[in-house]
Amino acid sequence: MVVYGMQLPVQSQSALYAEPWEAAAGPEDLVAVARAADAHGFDYVASCDHVAIPRRLAGAMSTVWYDTVATLSFLAAATERVRLLSHVAVVGLRHPLVTAKAYATLDHLSGGRLVLGVGAGHVQEEFEAVGADFAGRGAVLDETIDALRAALGPEEYPEHRGERFSFGGLGQLPRPAQERVPVWVGGSSPAAVRRAALKGDGWLPQGDPRGRLAEQIVRLKRLREEAGVEAPITVGAITEALYVGEPAWETGRRALTGKPEALAESLRAYGEMGVHQIQVRFRSRSRTELTDQMAAFAAEVAPHLR
Structure with missing residues (x-):
């Protein structure tokens, strides 16, 4: 069974994917979309x-x-049910204890x-501004x-002894509500796939086309097997842009549009490759x-994905 989630609109407005209406949107729009996601599975x-x-990057x-x-x-x-994913937290910008405090509190408050989706980041000036190590x-x-x-x-008093970070004897409450917070690793570079294979509970590829994604999944599984990691891993994929039905406007040549059954047939290919x-x-x-x-997808497309 393939489950479905979504990146929220409004909260990030890259020219690669933001729709024009988002420029004038605000908190009430975010709430409405999140509640729709909660209601529609x-x-x-x-x-x-x-x-x-x-x-230099603001235009894009x-x-x-x-x-x-x-x-x-x-x-x-x-919301009440829908999970809350950081896609992805650039955790190298902050000390792990600072990150842990924020996300443990979020998990505690959300039940x-x-x-926790994590990634390496790519904006050098951002790292330099906060004194973080971009090259490493x-x-x-x-x-x-x-x-x-x-x-x-x-543990209320967690311990870690590493090359860059070392802490112990420092208590942090509240603890997460989950016994183990799932960590999904983002990125499609060879290093990112290896990191996901060896350290992740999940992998968040960043827009790999279908053919390449299938090859990446094979490599991910091979690396995990070679390392003796037996725990299951959640493999993700970012689909093409979708429109359920026949749009009366130009949605772009790369968008998948049409009848629900046709969309579901196309999307089932992700499950067949191990997503x-x-x-x-x-x-x-x-x-x-x-x-x-969102409602049309949940009612008319999603049942065909199961």
């Missing part, structure tokens, strides 16, 4: 993470990036709905995942059209 809603965007990325923990905490209070961000992320495993575990959860994105001209698309 979406597994998770996701929020991105950037601290600051340099001018924009500077609209809501704080991840604040956004997911705000939406936790407005155990956090999925991969190694920093590797150790940070280990440190977060300890700091988000059940467990798909992140869907809908083309829309308004918040209402987006929530209508």
Whole structure:
């Protein structure tokens, strides 16, 4: 069975995917979309993470990036069931204890709905501004995942002794509601796939086309098997942009549109290659059209994915 989740609109407005209506949207729109996801069986809603965007990238990325923990905490209070995913937290920008405090509190307040997605990051100026190590961000992320495993575990006084971070004898309450917070590793580079295979409870590829994704999944499983990791891993995928039905406007040549059965047939290919959860994105001209698309997907497409 393939479950489905979505990246929230409004909270990040990269030119790669933001719809025009999002520019004038705000908190009430985020709540409406999150509640629709909650009502229509979406597994998770996701929020991105950037601290600051340099001018050289602002044209493509924009500077609209809501704080991840604040956004997911705000939406936790407005929803009941849907999980809350950081996609992805650039954890190398912060000390692991700072990250653990924020996300443990979020998991505690939401009743155990956090999925911690982590990634290495790519904006050099952002790292430099906060005094973080950009050149060594991969190694920093590797150790940070280990440190977060300890700091988000059940112990009030977590301990970690590593090359870059060392802590012990420091209590942090509240603890997460979950006994083990799932950590999903983002990225599609060889290093990211290896990191997901060896350290992740899940893998969040970043837009791999279908053919390449199938090859990546084979490599992921092989690396995990070679390392003797027997625990299951949740494999994700970001689908093409979707529109349920025949749109009366131009949705772009790469969007999947049409009858629900046809969309489901196309999306089932992800499950056949070993994907467990798909992140869907809908083309829309308004918040209402987006929530209508979410409802149509849940009622007419999702049943064919099971």
